[in-house]
Amino acid sequence: MSQVIELPELGATGLLRYSWRQLTSMRTALILLLMLGVAAIPGSVIPQRDQNLMKVSDYFTNSPTLALWMDRFSLFDVYGSPWFSAIYILLFISLIGCVLPRSVEHFHAARALPPKTPKNLDRMEFYTTWESQGGEIEKAQTLLRSSRFRILQESNSISAEKGFTRETGNLFFHLSLVLILIGVGLGSLFGMRGYAIVNVGERFINVPTTYDSLTFGKLLSEKDLPPFVITVDNFVAKYNTFTNAPEDYTLDVSVVESPGAQPVKRTVKVNSPLRFGNTNVYLQANGYSPIVTVRDSDGNVALQGPVPFLPQDGNLKSIGAIKVPDADPQIGFVATFLPTQGRDSVRGGISVFPEALDPKMLFSIWRGDLGLNTGIPQSVYRIDTSKMERIGLESLKPGESFSYDGGSITFEAYVPWVNLQVVGDPGKNYALLGGIVAILGLLASLFTRRRRIWIRISESGKVEVAGLAKNSAPGLETEIARLVSSLKGEK
Amino acid sequence: MSERWAYISNYSIYSAMAVFTLSFFAHAYETAWAVRAPQSADSTDGNLITKTLDYTRTEKASRIATAMMILGFILLFAGVISRGVSAQRVPWGNMYEFSITGALAFTGAYLAALRKYDLRWLGLLVSIAVLLTLGTAIAVLYRPSAPLVPALKSTWLVIHVSTAIISGGVFLLANVIAGAYLYLDSMERKGPRTVWAQRLPSLEVLDQLSYRLVAFVFPLWTFSVIAGAIWAESAWGRYWGWDPKETWAFITWVAYAAYLHARVTIGWRGRRAAWLCLFAGSTFLFNYIYVNMYGAGKHTYSGL
Numbered sequence: 001m002s003q004v005i006e007l008p009e010l011g012a013t014g015l016l017r018y019s020w021r022q023l024t025s026m027r028t029a030l031i032l033l034l035m036l037g038v039a040a041i042p043g044s045v046i047p048q049r050d051q052n053l054m055k056v057s058d059y060f061t062n063s064p065t066l067a068l069w070m071d072r073f074s075l076f077d078v079y080g081s082p083w084f085s086a087i088y089i090l091l092f093i094s095l096i097g098c099v100l101p102r103s104v105e106h107f108h109a110a111r112a113l114p115p116k117t118p119k120n121l122d123r124m125e126f127y128t129t130w131e132s133q134g135g136e137i138e139k140a141q142t143l144l145r146s147s148r149f150r151i152l153q154e155s156n157s158i159s160a161e162k163g164f165t166r167e168t169g170n171l172f173f174h175l176s177l178v179l180i181l182i183g184v185g186l187g188s189l190f191g192m193r194g195y196a197i198v199n200v201g202e203r204f205i206n207v208p209t210t211y212d213s214l215t216f217g218k219l220l221s222e223k224d225l226p227p228f229v230i231t232v233d234n235f236v237a238k239y240n241t242f243t244n245a246p247e248d249y250t251l252d253v254s255v256v257e258s259p260g261a262q263p264v265k266r267t268v269k270v271n272s273p274l275r276f277g278n279t280n281v282y283l284q285a286n287g288y289s290p291i292v293t294v295r296d297s298d299g300n301v302a303l304q305g306p307v308p309f310l311p312q313d314g315n316l317k318s319i320g321a322i323k324v325p326d327a328d329p330q331i332g333f334v335a336t337f338l339p340t341q342g343r344d345s346v347r348g349g350i351s352v353f354p355e356a357l358d359p360k361m362l363f364s365i366w367r368g369d370l371g372l373n374t375g376i377p378q379s380v381y382r383i384d385t386s387k388m389e390r391i392g393l394e395s396l397k398p399g400e401s402f403s404y405d406g407g408s409i410t411f412e413a414y415v416p417w418v419n420l421q422v423v424g425d426p427g428k429n430y431a432l433l434g435g436i437v438a439i440l441g442l443l444a445s446l447f448t449r450r451r452r453i454w455i456r457i458s459e460s461g462k463v464e465v466a467g468l469a470k471n472s473a474p475g476l477e478t479e480i481a482r483l484v485s486s487l488k489g490e491k
Numbered sequence: 492m493s494e495r496w497a498y499i500s501n502y503s504i505y506s507a508m509a510v511f512t513l514s515f516f517a518h519a520y521e522t523a524w525a526v527r528a529p530q531s532a533d534s535t536d537g538n539l540i541t542k543t544l545d546y547t548r549t550e551k552a553s554r555i556a557t558a559m560m561i562l563g564f565i566l567l568f569a570g571v572i573s574r575g576v577s578a579q580r581v582p583w584g585n586m587y588e589f590s591i592t593g594a595l596a597f598t599g600a601y602l603a604a605l606r607k608y609d610l611r612w613l614g615l616l617v618s619i620a621v622l623l624t625l626g627t628a629i630a631v632l633y634r635p636s637a638p639l640v641p642a643l644k645s646t647w648l649v650i651h652v653s654t655a656i657i658s659g660g661v662f663l664l665a666n667v668i669a670g671a672y673l674y675l676d677s678m679e680r681k682g683p684r685t686v687w688a689q690r691l692p693s694l695e696v697l698d699q700l701s702y703r704l705v706a707f708v709f710p711l712w713t714f715s716v717i718a719g720a721i722w723a724e725s726a727w728g729r730y731w732g733w734d735p736k737e738t739w740a741f742i743t744w745v746a747y748a749a750y751l752h753a754r755v756t757i758g759w760r761g762r763r764a765a766w767l768c769l770f771a772g773s774t775f776l777f778n779y780i781y782v783n784m785y786g787a788g789k790h791t792y793s794g795l
Contacts, residue, residue, distance in 0.1 A: 037745035044735040270641040423728040435717040
C-alpha cells in the first residue's frame with residue numbers, strides 16, 4: 001500500500017532553519033570532515049604552485065590542454081582553491097553552529113545542581129541495597145565530596161554528579177580549532193615572505209628592493225617591513241667526508257634592529273632563525289659566488305665583484321652567468337663553478353666534494369646582444385645566447401686570468417653566499433595557542449567520564465546505591481563497589 | 492668505535508629476527524595443536540562435538556612464544572639503541588631506522604596490551620608483521636650509519652618522530668584488531684566459529700579494544716603533528732605548508748577524528764566502525780610507505 005505523505009509548507013524562514021539544522025547536524029559534519037580529508041589528497045599527488053613551480057610549468061609544457069583544464073579546477077593550488085575553501089568553511093560553520101549552543105547549555109548545566117534522585121533506583125545500573133546501619137548518607141557525602149562530586153542533598157538521599165570536564169574539554173577542543181583557523185587566516189592576510197641571496201661580507205637591508213622575490217599578504221604593505229639590517233660576517237659549512245652530506249651550517253651575522261641601534265653579533269643555524277617579533281630570518285640555502293674582474297682591451301674594469309652561482313647537485317657544482325652589459329659589443333660568460341674539481345668520462349667536469357678544496361671555474365665566452373633590453377625578465381643564472389657568438393672556452397683556478405679577443409677575465413677568488421628567507425607571520429602564535437588548547441581539551445574529553453551516583457535510605461531502612469554512566473563509560477562499577485564497601489565499613 | 496656499535500646493532504637485529512621466527516613457530520604450533528581431533532572417549536557422552544580445544548597440550552608452546560617475543564623485543568631494543576650510539580644521535584634519521592623503531596613500538600604495544608588482555612592469539616600476526624617489517628628494512632631500506640643533515644639536528648626530532656612512531660605502532664595494532672573483528676564477524680555470520688577461532692575474544696571485546704587503542708593514541712598523534720609544525724616553523728620558515736607528508740598526516744588525523752565522532756557521537760559499532768578504523772590506519776601506512784618512497788617534498792632526507 002502506498003501512502004501519500006503530506007509535507008508541511010516550509011516557507012523561506014522554515015527553509016533556512018531546515019538548512020541550518022541539516023548543516024549543523026553531526027551527520028553532515030562527519031561527511032564534511034571526511035570530504036576535507038579526501039579533498040586534501042590531490043594536492044599531495046599533483047605538484048603545487050607554492051611548493052614546486054618548476055614541476056607545474058613542466059605540466060604546462062608537456063600537456064598544455066590537460067594542464068589548462070586542471071588549472072581551471074585549481075588543481076595546482078588545491079589548498080587555496082574555491083572548492084577546498086568551501087569544504088572547510090562549511091565544516092567550520094557547522095562546527096560553530098554545533099558547539100556554540102552546546103557551550104551555552106553546558107555553562108548552565110555546570111552551574112546547576114545535579115537532578116533530583118529518581119524514584120526507582122533499582123532500574124539504574126549497578127543497583128545495590130542493604131540494611132542501613134545509620135549514617136550512610138553523611139559518610140557518602142564526605143566521600144563523594146572528597147572525590148569532587150557535585151552534590152544535591154535531599155531529605156533522605158543525595159544525588160551526586162561528576163565529570164563535567166569531559167564536555168568542557170570537548171568544547172575547548174572544538175573552539176581551539178576555530179582559533180587555529182583564525183591564526184592561519186591572520187598569517188595569510190598580514191604575513192609576508194621573501195628571499196634574498198647575500199654574499200658573505202655584504203649587507204642585507206630589509207626593504208623591498210633588496211629581495212630577489214617577495215610576496216605580501218592581502219592586507220600588508222611594503223611600509224610594514226621591520227627596519228633591520230643584517231651584515232653577513234661569516235658562513236661555515238661542514239660536510240661528512242664519507243657521505244659528502246652536510247653536517248652543520250653556521251652563519252655569523254651582525255644585526256642592527258632599528259636605525260641607530262648598536263650592531264649585535266648573532267649566530268643563525270638551520271633550526272634556529274633570527275627572530276624579530278613576528279618576523280623571522282632563516283638560513284635557507286647556500287652556494288658559491290666566484291669573484292671576477294672583467295677588463296676591456298684597454299685594461300679598464302668593466303665588471304668586478306662576486307657573482308652568485310646556482311648549485312646543481314649535492315657536491316655544489318654550480319652554474320652561473322657573468323653578464324657584462326657595459327662592454328661594446330656586450331660580453332657574457334656561461335660558467336660552471338666546481339668547488340672540488342674532478343672529471344667524469346661521461347659528464348665532463350664534476351665536483352667531487354661540496355667544500356671548496358680545489359676550486360675551478362669552467363666557462364665559455366659569448367659576444368653579441370645579451371638581450372637585457374627586451375623587457376622580458378631573464379634568469380640571472382643563464383644567458384640567452386641566441387643573438388651571440390661563442391669566442392672562447394677556458395677554465396681557471398683562483399688567481400688566474402685569461403685574455404680573449406676584446407678583453408680579459410680574472411678569477412680572483414670565491415666567497416660563499418647564503419639565501420636568507422624572511423617570513424612575517426603574525427598569526428602563528430594564535431595557531432600555537434590553539435594547538436595547545438586542542439591537545440589539553442582532547443585529553444580532558446577522552447580521559448574523563450561523566451557519571452551520576454545516588455544514595456538513598458528508604459522508609460523501610462534500606463540503603464540503596466545506584467549509578468549511571470554517560471556514553472556507557474567503563475569504571476563506574478568498580479567506583480560504586482568501592483563506595484559501597486566503605487559505606488558498609490568494610491576494608 | 493662507532494663502526495663497532497653499528498655492527499653490534501646489525502647483529503642484534505639479525506638475532507631479534509631469529510628469535511621472532513622462533514616465536515612465530517611457537518605461536519603457529521600453539522594455534523594448530525590446541526585443536527584436538529575427536530577421540531573415542533569423547534563420543535561416549537553423546538555430544539556431537541567433533542573437535543575440541545585443549546590448551547593443556549600447548550601451554551608450554553604458548554609460554555615459549557611469549558618469552559621469545561619478549562626476548563626479541565629486548566634484542567630489537569638493543570639494536571635500535573646501538574644504532575643510535577654508532578651515529579651519536581637518536582636513531583630516527585632514515586626509513587631503515589624508522590622501520591626498526593616502528594617494529595619495536597609495535598611489539599612494545601602488543602606486549603603492553605598483553606599484560607591486560609589475553610591477546611596471545613594475536614601473537615602469530617604480530618610476529619609475522621614484525622618479521623616482514625624487519626626483513627624489508629634490512630633487505631631494501633638499509634643505509635650505513637651516518638650523522639644527520641643540519642635540518643634534522645633538533646630536539647624536536649626526538650619529540651616529533653618518537654611520538655609519530657608510537658602513534659603508528661598503536662594505530663597498526665588497532666588495525667590488526669579491527670581486521671580480526673571483520674574476519675571473525677563474517678565467520679560468525681555463516682555459523683559458529685571454527686575451533687581454532689573459539690579462543691579469540693568475543694566481537695564486542697575486539698570492537699571495544701580497537702576503539703580504546705585509537706582513543707588512547709589520538710591525542711598523542713595530534714601532539715606529534717603539532718610538534719612537527721613547531722619544528723617546521725623553526726627549520727623551514729612555516730608551520731604548515733601542505734607538504735605531501737604533512738597533507739597525509741592531516742588526512743590520517745581527519746580520518747581518525749571522523750572515526751571517534753562516528754563512535755562517540757553517532758554510536759557506530761561493529762562492522763562500519765571497523766572499516767572506518769581500517770581506512771584511517773591505511774592512510775597512515777600510505778603516508779609511511781608511498782610518501783617516503785615516491786613522494787617529493789621536504790620530508791625526504793638522505794635518499795630514504
